Amino acid sequence: VVEVKEDTKGVLRECLLYIQKYLQRKDFNGFFAYPVNDVIAPGYSSIIKDPMDFSTMLSKIENDLYNSIMDYKNDYVLMCNNAMTYNRPETIYYKEAKKLLQSGMKMMSKEKLLTMRGSLG
Numbered sequence: 001v002v003e004v005k006e007d008t009k010g011v012l013r014e015c016l017l018y019i020q021k022y023l024q025r026k027d028f029n030g031f032f033a034y035p036v037n038d039v040i041a042p043g044y045s046s047i048i049k050d051p052m053d054f055s056t057m058l059s060k061i062e063n064d065l066y067n068s069i070m071d072y073k074n075d076y077v078l079m080c081n082n083a084m085t086y087n088r089p090e091t092i093y094y095k096e097a098k099k100l101l102q103s104g105m106k107m108m109s110k111e112k113l114l115t116m117r118g119s120l121g
């Protein structure tokens, strides 16, 4: 009998790719698809100290830099909070960030993570 080594890193990567694919579909304008720069958002780099976007999160997933879904969730919340810090509430960016945050929290709710962790063993 060949002992199949539980490749948890691979399982985590599949989960994160699935979650990101689902959440990124909501960013149909692509406002969160790649890093915001000072050309499109004046003064951005002096206001936002820890920028985050979906392309950065994808490369972190692919390089196994996330040790848990909670790690990924922290970057996701950071990305949304950055947009709600730099942009005024009446802007499309603030509004979209708020929607992304809500759907992300539903997708990665604590109880869901606990059941998932349970089934992962």
Ligand SMILES: COc1ccc(C(=O)NC2CCC2)cc1-c1cc(C(C)=O)n2cccnc12
Pocket (backbone or CB within 6 Å): 030, 031, 032, 033, 034, 035, 036, 037, 040, 041, 082, 083, 086, 087, 093
């Ligand atoms: C990768 O970021 C972007 C890419 C494309 C666009 C864009 O197409 N903006 C057009 C819609 C009205 C101008 C905006 C952004 C963008 C994101 C953001 C965020 C996420 O804060 N942002 C803030 C101020 C100005 N522009 C932006």
